[in-house]
Amino acid sequence: MKEWMKNIRQVVPYTPGEQPRGRSVIKLNTNENPYPPSPLVEQARSNIRRFRLYPDPAARKLVDALALHYHLEPEQVFVGVGSDDVLAMSFLTFFNSEKPIFFPDITYSFYDVWADLFRIPYQCQPLDGQFRIRREDYEKPNGGVIFPNPNAPTGVAEDLDFIEDIVRHNQDVVVIVDEAYVDFGAHSALELTRKYENLLIVQTFSKSRSMAGMRIGYAMGSPALIRALNHVKYSFNSYTMNEAAIELGTAALSDQAYFEQTIERIVRTRERSKKELARLGFSFPDSMANFIFATHPRIPAKEIFEAARQEQIYVRYFEKPRIDQYLRITIGTDEEMDTLFQFLQNFTNKN
């Protein structure tokens, strides 16, 4: 090994889901929204002309719109380039203890990557046999807590009392609830931020607002937390949000009727999909997200994943302990789901 190589930071990167191109692809592998964003987003595109100048580093327009929407002060809102950026920034800002941070063993697979990158000690807490968080695991001394609600890739949601219980037991550290999927039927813990200054809620425009390509995420919490996040952000990159993200994000937020309509459609398709998957012999934890985490009692998940891929149907498969017999299936349009069920019907009959 060359001398200079010894000091290169070594990380095992996160692996995002495949982004196949082509019109005939049925893409149910990265939890994108199958419907386009609000028509107001399309209209707002013509407002984006300001390319020469730097964007507003504080992204004030979007921050103010989010504050108004959630009945908060602008000092309680932080925005970033997708919630991945917001979460990475939060790890760097808040997880700075010698004690390990806690998160579930089955969860968003970016958490351990950020912990490794920033050299934050961590300890995974195993979910129980029903993929539920065991709250007593989070009552031990730690350097911070993070979990998604609903959890990914399981879709399991916990109620507000459960979350408050975890926050109540962890008032000496920052607790982050990653609510990437909360709009699809779980209860947000945002109201608890009024009571707990150490609670940070992170959400995104990528799933429920159909804007994964625009990269908009945000965090909400006490002014003390938001101030700390901004200090780290301005020590790293002042201009995280570009002009288009600020304009189009604000436009998307203004169309509440469209948002509710789209959510309702996805939830309806999800509930129908649960019945279809059960009929085909699959079992799954009850999902409150825009995906279902399903296993077949007889056919290995990897075989189904590969056969579906041959048919241009993409779902997500994780070759990891405890979940290697599961497929994470994003809820698409009704037509896309019907194509999937037809394929599964044929495949399970043959195998």
Ligand SMILES: *Cc1c(COP(=O)(O)O)cnc(C)c1O
């Ligand atoms: C999708 C997802 C994110 C990140 O989404 P962004 O596109 O970066 O906003 C964060 N957490 C979880 C659990 C997710 O599934």
